[in-house]
Amino acid sequence: MxxxxxxxxxxxxxxxxxxxxxxxxxxxxxxxxxxxxxxxxxxxxxxxxxxxxxxxxxxxxxxxxxxxxxxxxxxxxxxxxxxxxxxxxxxxxxxxxxxxxxxxxxxxxxxxxxxxxxxxxxxxxxxxxxxxxxxxxxxxxxxxxxxxxxxxxxxxxxxxxxxxxxxxxxxxxxxxxxxxxxxxxxxxxxxxxxxxxxxxxxxxxxxxxxxxxVNTIQALWREPKFQIKAEQYAEFYKFLTFDSEDPFDTLHTSVDAPVQFNALMFIPRHGNDPFGLGRENRGLDLYVRRVLIEKQNKDLLPEYLGFIKGVVDTEDLPLNISRETLQDNLLMRKISSTLVKQVLDHLAKMAKDDADRYNEFWRAHGELFKAGYMDFLNKDKFAGLVRFNSSSLDDDKGLTSLADYIARAKEDQKEIYYAYGPSREALALSPHLEVFRRKHVEVLYLFEPIDEFVMDALREYEGCALVSAEHADMAKLDKFESMEKEDKPEPLSDEQKTELDKLLARMKDVLGDAVTEVKASTRLSESPVCLANPDGNVTSSMDKIMRVMSKDTSIPKKILEINPDHALIRNMLAILEKDENDPFIDQAANQLYESALLLEGYLTDPHALVGRVQDLLTKSSSWYVASGK
Missing domain, CATH: 3.30.565.10 (Histidine kinase-like ATPase, C-terminal domain)
Incomplete structure (x- = not known):
């Protein structure tokens, strides 16, 4: 020795x-x-x-x-x-x-x-x-x-x-x-x-x-793709996620530049609640030369791709003592940007090759994916991948892309119109969409608050501006022919036009500061009135979102638009002509305004409205009995 x-x-x-x-x-x-x-x-x-x-x-x-x-x-x-x-x-x-x-x-x-x-x-x-x-x-x-x-x-x-x-x-x-x-x-x-x-x-x-x-599971991400069977991917996915079902889709990549790494990523069949417990249960497992560095790293993929599960293994990252803090953020950013591009390209290919399969993906993960509106570097790819319900579809399960909307648009239509509502049924009753229904102009239906932020971030797609239906330029819609027969009354006479101006002024006096203006509408055909934002920029739904965020419970001041061709408005004109001080004018003005507030979701106290309805029903039923019918 x-x-x-x-x-x-x-x-x-x-x-x-x-x-x-x-x-x-x-x-x-x-x-x-x-x-x-x-x-x-x-x-x-x-x-x-x-x-x-x-x-x-x-x-x-x-x-x-x-x-x-x-x-x-x-x-x-x-x-x-x-x-x-x-x-x-x-x-x-x-x-x-x-x-x-x-x-x-x-x-x-x-x-x-x-x-x-x-x-x-x-x-x-x-x-x-x-x-x-x-x-x-x-x-x-x-x-x-x-x-x-x-x-x-x-x-x-x-x-x-x-x-x-x-x-x-x-x-x-x-x-x-x-x-x-x-x-x-x-x-x-x-x-x-x-x-x-x-x-x-x-x-x-x-x-x-x-x-x-101890280490009996194969590092599949290091193996050539052509040698791996679907059953092996499924087994590894279940080992990784504890999911009992096979993955919806698999993405296996090997990258040599700008940084060398292997990645094996999976799309689950079902999504986690993005605003619940599932929000933190995201991230790819990061390995260096098969050694785990960090479980569920949150920096490799942005939050809107948080549904992706999987692993990334690189040769290039330097490590620290705990291997939980990575030294070279530049390398991490390069890996991240490459991964995001790969995932978005993979989804785009899926959408192109099999629309039904992509729609299935969207129904599972679309709500979380919409948060990608903040990813400005990938704005165009994101815009091509978002899906919406639409007035052109039969039910709320149908989905359309912005590209499909443009393909169906009318000749010379350079706008993509959208409207927010709690359901298809609610949007079907929206006064703001009457002109679109009449002219068969498609409107995208937004059901989730985040959709508003998506539209506000995108602004346009393929040269077509994204426009809220309530802010639509009526001059641009006038060029499209009405596709439905309208039972319009006779046009207003000069005397009736004068009376209409009086009626609008009277209603403004009655409503006072509750509205900024009362004016004749060019968009309405079925409803007597609707409310419009005076600035013409913020939509009603976005205004509500901003008020919730700022805890503002006040009722916003809007423009009250009147439909001069509606039977109720014509009757009010006739009553005003006979008696300028008839109390029915005041009663109807308040009722129409509060009904419009109710449709917009702003009416918090319906007592006055209900009382007025009951009073009008009592009076009208008396008139009905007195007439002998």
């Missing part, structure tokens, strides 16, 4: 070890992940070396984790490339490219800086001292003349090296003498299996804990 020699750690290593030994860092189990990751790297190097030499390695590539509860030790053994004496001193005795001053600063900051240490200095091995009183590394290099070396240290100021005379197979064995308070935790095989499955489940070599192989 060779002579045992003692070597002092360099100053920066001692500082690092002092931080780790005295650390209160809670996620101490990461030391096992680091040791297994290093063992995997050693096995990869051994495989490469064997292939390069053309020789055969008699040792099976594997990683074994064993424990001795009585001795309070945990051992990690690999059959990898091993290390020579010089390599051992170089790899464990120093920290490459480190700055003593910077480490001193980190040491002053204490445990809060642990998240950045190992990623910056490449010293994952040292995390073992969060759980160890002493560590022994026994290693033999694959080099022909190499002798086994034993490295021992308590992680304080120095380490000891000794050459062994005995012959050993190549590889490395790391024995950890556990701290007293952690011994029971890290000699518990069930707990160790859980740690391996959590962090190292997809390492490319067998990992045994107490003789049982």
């Amino acid at each position: 060779g002579k045992k020699t003692t070597h002092k750690f360099k100053a920066e290593v001692s500082q690092l070890l002092d931080i780790l030994v005295h650390s209160l860092y809670t996620n101490k189990e990461i030391f096992l992940r680091e040791l297994i990751s290093n063992a995997s790297d050693a096995l990869e190097k051994a495989r490469f070396k064997t292939q390069a030499s053309g020789e055969t390695d008699e040792l099976a590539p594997e990683i074994r984790v064993t424990v001795d509860a009585d001795a309070k030790t945990l051992t990690v053994t690999d059959t990898g490339v091993g290390m020579t004496r010089d390599e051992l001193m170089r790899n464990i005795g120093t920290i490459a490219h480190s700055g003593t001053a910077e480490l001193a600063k980190l040491a002053e900051q204490g445990k809060e800086s642990l998240d950045s240490l190992i990623g910056r200095f490449g010293v994952g091995f040292y995390s073992v001292y969060m759980v160890a009183d002493e560590v022994t590394v026994t290693t033999k290099s694959m080099d022909a003349d190499a002798r086994p070396i034993v490295w021992t240290s308590d992680g304080r100021t120095d380490y000891k090296l000794q050459e062994l005379d005995e012959d050993r197979p190549h590889g490395t064995e790391i024995t950890v003498s556990l701290k007293e308070d952690l011994a029971s935790q890290f000699t518990n095989e069930a707990h160790l299996k859980h740690v391996v499955k959590t962090h190292s489940n997809f390492i490319n070599f067998p990992i045994y804990v107490g003789g049982e192989r």
Whole structure:
């Protein structure tokens, strides 16, 4: 047996070890992940070396984790490339490219800086001292003349090296003498299996804990697509998500530029409630060389693609000690932008190739996907993928794209019209849509508040402006011929036009500041009145959303538009002509205004309206009886 020699750690290593030994860092189990990751790297190097030499390695590539509860030790053994004496001193005795001053600063900051240490200095091995009183590394290099070396240290100021005379197979064995308070935790095989499955489940070599192989699930994302069957994808998806059903769709990609990574993503059959518990249950699992870095990373895909489940594995990311904080945000942004493009392109292809299948996707995930209106970099792709219900469809289950709307639009129509309402039935009664129904001009139906934000963000599509039906320019609609027969009364005479001006002024006096203006309407054909926003920009539904957000419960002041051809308005003209002070005019003005408020969803106190209706019914029924009919 060779002579045992003692070597002092360099100053920066001692500082690092002092931080780790005295650390209160809670996620101490990461030391096992680091040791297994290093063992995997050693096995990869051994495989490469064997292939390069053309020789055969008699040792099976594997990683074994064993424990001795009585001795309070945990051992990690690999059959990898091993290390020579010089390599051992170089790899464990120093920290490459480190700055003593910077480490001193980190040491002053204490445990809060642990998240950045190992990623910056490449010293994952040292995390073992969060759980160890002493560590022994026994290693033999694959080099022909190499002798086994034993490295021992308590992680304080120095380490000891000794050459062994005995012959050993190549590889490395790391024995950890556990701290007293952690011994029971890290000699518990069930707990160790859980740690391996959590962090190292997809390492490319067998990992045994107490003789049982733990990592039995294949890292499918690393395999060629043409070799994988649908059943394998489904099995992996269920393992990943705990979903009992097969995935709705699978997206498997391998990218070499601008950053190298593999991704395996799934679209579930059913969506999570985006405003409930499911909102946080999103994100792709991030791996580096098959080692889990972060579960459900929230930065790889934006929230509106949060329905996507899967994994991303890259060779290029540098890591930190906990591997939960990634150092290079630029690389993450490159991966993210590439992933978003791939998902959107995949959905666009689905929509083009199979509209029914895409509609099925939309019904499951469309509500969440609509939040993509904030993704301005992908605005055009997003616009092509959103779907709406429409007046041209038979029921509320039908869906149309903006492109399909344009294809059905009338000749010379350069607007895409839309209207918000709680249901198709409600929109079918909307006074604002009467002119569209009359001229058979299609209107997109919006049922969710977020739809308003989508339209406001898009503004236009393929040269066609997105216009709210209530803000439609009547001059542009006048050029379209009416497709339904209208039972219009005789046009107003000059005297009636004068009386109409009086009626409008009288109604404004009655309603006072409740309305900004009372004017004749060009849009109405069936309803006697409707309300319109005076600014002509904000829709009624958006106005309601903004009022809810600002907790404003007041009733907005709007324009009351009157339909001069409606029988009720004509009767009011006749009554006004006979008696300017007839109380029915006041009663009808208030009733029409509050009815319009009720349709718009602004009437919070219906008592006056109900009382008026009952009074009018009483009077009209009396007239009906008196007439003898």
